[in-house]
Amino acid sequence: MNFREEVRAWLEANLTGEFAGARGLGGPGREHEGHELRVAWERRLGAAGWTCLGWPEEYGGRDASLSDQVAFHEEYARANAPARVGHIGEGLIGPTILEYGTEEQKRRFLPPIRSGEELxxxxxxxxxxxxxxxxxxxxxxxxxxxxxxxxxxxxxxxxxxxxxxxxxxxxxxxxxxxxxxxxxxxxxxxxxxxxxxxxxxxxxxxxxxxxxxxxxxxxxxxxxxxxEGWRVAMATLGYERGASTLGQQIGFRRELQTVIDTARRTGAADDPVLRDRLVRAWLELEIMRFNALRTMTSLSAGEPGPEVSIAKLYWSEWHRRLGELAQAAQGREGLVARGEPYDLNDLQRLYLFSRADTIYAGSSEIQRNIIAERTLGLPKG
The missing domain is CATH 2.40.110.10 (Butyryl-CoA Dehydrogenase, subunit A, domain 2)
Structure with a gap:
């Protein structure tokens, strides 16, 4: 059994019983969903060795290759497993402690991140x-x-x-x-x-x-x-663009398919202009994947290229447009909450939360400045 098959089999065997209802819970704009259940799931992952895969074995990781980490995130997304509650610890502060922490700090802070005991x-x-x-x-x-x-x-x-x-x-x-x-x-x-x-x-x-x-x-x-906190803080930000991006795109693909299905159901897909927008969204998602694969290749070689700077700008702008498409696909039914007091459906929530995508984790304006100055070598404004 190869690594990807091992991940798939474990998820299938464990997203059952008490965790059967955890599928699809959480994520941007929905972090309130099933929090306690997702914390228990995080600890199940940690106990089975499925957290912090890229960390050194000495600190509880698997020393997994970048390709294995990508495989995990892709299979995790395909299984519609719940959104991780420990991602800030695992993906941001954990790698920063590994790089800059003292041995005492590593021994104190890394184990409870890996086990899901501290968020x-x-x-x-x-x-x-x-x-x-x-x-x-x-x-x-x-x-x-x-x-x-x-x-x-x-x-x-x-x-x-x-x-x-x-x-x-x-x-x-x-x-x-x-x-x-x-x-x-x-x-x-x-x-x-x-x-x-x-x-x-x-x-x-x-x-x-x-x-x-x-x-x-x-x-x-x-x-x-x-x-010297600035240097450490910038290192942390560099960990935001990791292997999980390809798993994120599987979630995007699921959302796009829901938008397409909705447009067909409501008749919005009969509009040639809307069909063109849907096709463009599909093509741009394919481009996003190719760019992410190039990024992984350059990171594996230890030579991050300009595609790293482009990634956040590209996906956030795309996802925001997808939110607008979601509203267009719903037509008039997308304008009214489905229940009291403010019961939104998934596509309404997608539209509203995606407005923030181009702001958080580095606004689009800042990303464009970074690309202009650090990648293209243009003078500072």
């Missing part, structure tokens, strides 16, 4: 430091062997269920921009941390504001050297 959130954006992350004003000072953190973070996904947050904070008084920042690991369940949900267009609240008012963490919980 993480990302404390980067602030009201005055979104796309311009270097404008961070959250501050931390050392007092009695602890960092004392004061400030506000915003758009913090899953902060309301997280146990820990990796926080970019200004630790050198008088410093500006990229200098004087530190990358701190801060426990969320303590006095001095307040989480306020931000209501989204979908009626759900997976984004949050987080207020730190004298929150504390041990002096040793700084990743990398104090004052």
């Amino acid at each position: 993480w959130c990302q404390g980067y954006s602030e009201p005055e430091a979104g796309s311009d992350l270097a404008g961070v004003q959250t501050r931390a000072v050392l007092q009695g062997g602890e960092w004392v953190v004061t400030g506000q973070k915003v758009w913090t996904s899953l902060a309301h269920v997280a146990d820990w947050c990796f926080v970019l904070a200004r630790t050198e008084p008088g410093s500006e921009r990229h200098r004087g920042l530190s990358y701190l690991l801060v426990p969320m369940r303590q006095p001095g941390v307040e989480v306020r949900p931000i209501m989204q267009l979908t009626g759900t609240g997976e984004f949050n504001e987080v207020f730190f008012d004298g929150a504390r963490t041990a002096a040793a919980n700084v990743l990398g050297a104090s004052g």
Whole structure:
């Protein structure tokens, strides 16, 4: 049995019984769905060795090749398995700890990420430091062997269920921009941390504001050297474009097929203009896959190319257009919630949440600047 077959067989055998109802739960705009069940599923994955596949065996991973990691994410998506609750820990802070952490930090933080026992959130954006992350004003000072953190973070996904947050904070008084920042690991369940949900267009609240008012963490919980947080933070962002993107595209393909089926049912597909838009969406999704495969090839060779910069811009703009197509395919029925008080169907939710795709994880404007300056070598605006 090859690796892909092993993944497929395990998912088929385990998405049964108590987890039979977990299929399809969660995801962007739907993170409220079946949270406790999905946490239990995360721990089932961890116990069976299906989390953190690319990590070294020494730290609980499988040292899996990039192609095996892609195979896992593709089969996971094909099985319609529930959206992962531990993806921020596994995909972002875990690799950052592996690269920059001390041995003590690795032994403390990596095992509960791998097992699904501790969940993480990302404390980067602030009201005055979104796309311009270097404008961070959250501050931390050392007092009695602890960092004392004061400030506000915003758009913090899953902060309301997280146990820990990796926080970019200004630790050198008088410093500006990229200098004087530190990358701190801060426990969320303590006095001095307040989480306020931000209501989204979908009626759900997976984004949050987080207020730190004298929150504390041990002096040793700084990743990398104090004052060098910008370098560590940029490394974390580099892990966002990994093997999971090909699994994401299988989800996109499922959504597109639902839009096509809906257009046929409502008669919207009789419109030649809408049919043309559907064909374009299919073609662009194929291009997205080819670009992702090129990205994986360059990453395997250790030589990331311009397609890495293009990926987020491309998929977010495509997915936003798909949301608009979803509304067009539904016609008038897409304009009214199917029940009280605000019971949205999947395509309505797709339309509303996809409006955010071109903003979070780096807005399209910022992505275009990165491509222009770092890939094409154009002068800064």
